[in-house]
Amino acid sequence: MDEQHDGQDGQPDGPGPVAAAEPGVTTGALARRLGVSPTTLRTWDRRYGLGPAERAEGHHRRWSAQDVAVVEEMCRLAATGLPPAEAAHLARKRRETDRPVAVPRPRRAPGRPSEATLERQRRGLARAATRLDAPAVRDLLAEAVARYGLVGAWQDVMVPVLHAIGRKWEEAGDRYVEVEHLLSCHVSRALHRGPVASVTAAVPPLVLACVPAEEHSLPLEALSAALDELGLPQRMFGAAVPVEAVAAAVRRTGPRVVVLWAQARSTASLPLARHLAEARWGVRGARGGPTILLGGPGWAGHTVRGALRPTTLPEALTRIERIYPEVTAGPAPA
Missing domain, CATH: 1.10.1660.10 (Multidrug-efflux Transporter Regulator; Chain: A; Domain 2)
Structure with missing residues (x-):
């Protein structure tokens, strides 16, 4: 996907806020x-x-x-x-x-959209971000969430564009840093505008935290927003949480699941994951501990006994739903 230059069909790279030019x-x-x-x-x-x-x-x-x-x-x-x-x-x-033209609204296709449709939306979002066109980025993200749901928009639109912009940043040195920051900011806002279901009563929460020194928290925000839609209680601590803070949060809340995110192998903390996997609480004879979910490419090649390693947001939600049968269980029979 090329977010910087037009293709052979001459399609423009995207909208951009250009100040009114002076004559000439x-x-x-x-x-x-x-x-x-x-x-x-x-x-x-x-x-x-x-x-x-x-x-x-x-x-x-x-x-x-x-x-x-x-x-x-x-x-x-x-x-x-x-x-x-x-x-x-x-x-x-x-x-x-001398006024903007209304954009024709495309019809909503049933089921999963075609790859060509998704690619057009990704390119449009990438181009808008490259132009630093914040209103267009906001509208395109909102449209993606409305069309495909939060999980689908994250998986099929947001993640591919974030990865593409990140690759351009790596290839171009200091260029495109502002593009990635703008896009990340608006993705975060789009995620938090989703619906929030009533929290399931009397259910132990989840703890979501990035490992120490890990600043990439957007995947955790996507998971947090998806859990809100399910009505699962959670404690979201975000980026670069110190070891002592994560341990204290787990000890104080007694979560059923702890999600630790590591984007890079250099930040993945095996001692922290193993320590939390061994945590126990409760009265004698009925002690329990959390299930550890290791999220992110930073955990590749690492092993923690009993820990789960989902690789996508849908997979993480499936694993969590199995641990929280209250989420999918129907009403009790009369």
Whole structure:
């Protein structure tokens, strides 16, 4: 997936908040603002008629504020999954009406969407994030959650885009750090806007925590939001929780499940996981302890007796539901 440049079909990389340009903005300057190449702008002009409205013979092309607005509109529309030609056609209407055009709402397909549909949404989200277009990122995330549910949106849209942006960050050094931060912030907000079911009564909570020195907490936030939908009580402690704090939280709450997240092998703490796996509480003869769920690629190759190693959010939820039969059990027979 390429979030930075347009493909062979000339589809733009996504919407971006570009300030109204002063008269006479060059193609190179506009390309830098939008994050595309000058060749891409020339292609849009040739194919879709989105070039400068006024041109002077013998001079470089100049883009007025209205010209910039039309190109922005095409980017915004294309990020929703519209074909480039249709996005350009609607964007040109802005030049006539001088106001944004309503985006046609795609029909909701039954069942799991096709991979092509998901790929269009991923590309649109990645492009919007690359342009730092916060409103578009927010709307695209909300649409994904509404269409596929929280777990489906996380698994099929958010995670692939986060990974793609992360790879670009690694490949480009310090570039794209701001893109990843903006996207992560809005993913976190989208996760916490989901429905919250009534908490199942008299059920021991789960404890969710990142291991010490682990700052990547978004996967835990996704699990926390999914548990909210199930109505399971939890104690979410987030990123980089000190060993003593995790141990104290487990001791004080007596959880049935403890989830420890480690993104990198350098942060995975085997002593902490083994210590918690051996924790016991309760009266003599009825002592119990937690089931440990080791989440994240950091635990690869590590073994903790009795611990579970789910690799996806749906798998983690399935494991937890088995430990909490109260979640899926129907009402008691009369």
